[in-house]
Amino acid sequence: MASDQTLKLISATPSPFARMNRIAMTLKGIPFELQNEIPWESNTQTPKYNPLEKLPVLLFPDNRPPVYDSAHIQEYIIQKYADREPKLLTGDIDLDLQARQMQVLSEGLMDAFVLGFFESRREESKRSVERPAMFDLKEAVV
Template sequence: MGVETLTMISATPSPFARMNRIALHEKGIPFELQNEVPWDSTTATRNYNPLEKLPILLFPDSENQEPVYDSAHIQNFIVTKYADKSPKLVTGDINLDLKARQLLTLSEGVLDAFVLIFWESKRPENKQSAEWLARQQRKIDGGLAAFESLCQSRQPKSSEYIINDTYTIADIAIACATAQIDFGSMRPGWREKYPELAKWYTKMEERDTFKKTYPVMFEVKDSVV
């Protein structure tokens, strides 16, 4: 019996939703993409997520399956609910899988900092907080340094993946975080500073599932800040 087509409410540049889209594509789970700008007054996000945030995963059988939201939870939902579909995106070792989820959290923290910098920069210059911006920049630099260290220490050295030579949610998360920094031109010259991360990331972006989900900027029409 086939899997029913799901609906992913997303925003075209969203790295958070991109992680979930990649996981769905990898597992061959059919879904339709419903693009939204979550800050616009016309957004439907409030109908499915009290926090009015994306991404949101919807199901045909809405009476028996409530919407699933928050990208990290959606990712864990996909891994758990569709465990019978390959790739597993986890190792099966509890300690390694806890590490993969920790790296998912780290990646989302880097992305949160990226988003906070973006919106702070939209305020009038005299209302921007230099201290706040510097704090977010440190998070990005700390994350990139951690990613580089992970790429340097992966075992075996020839592995394409971060954990135990297995393709996991950690690979997807770290690649999506790195891609967004690149997409936003946040760190010119980062490839020279983090050469192992650059080499690993370039290889990951060659996957078809990454190519078909690369972020596309949208226009925010309503005032946000």
């Protein structure tokens, strides 16, 4: 695939997970089309591309298999477009490991927030009684 062909990123507008992918693609000047989906609606296309029915999903114009999960999409962007500025990682293994650790922590916190948000929208009688300990974190060690 030529690197200048337009990719398609399927995302939910408020999704913090796809935001890093959109930012990376924009910074690197990668042409992409953003398709907004609401994965829990009946007309969603999400299951067609991701068996986990989660967003974001990156689609290719040559119809090869999609890439899903924001971390995997980000890794694809970093490797495929390594020659394009700006560099998203330093190339120093220790610094890059630290950056990826922050990414893992951030995604874990976003997962917890999203799950907490949906849990709070359930009828009170159906909500989980126990609150996960991670919601009591005062600060994160990075």
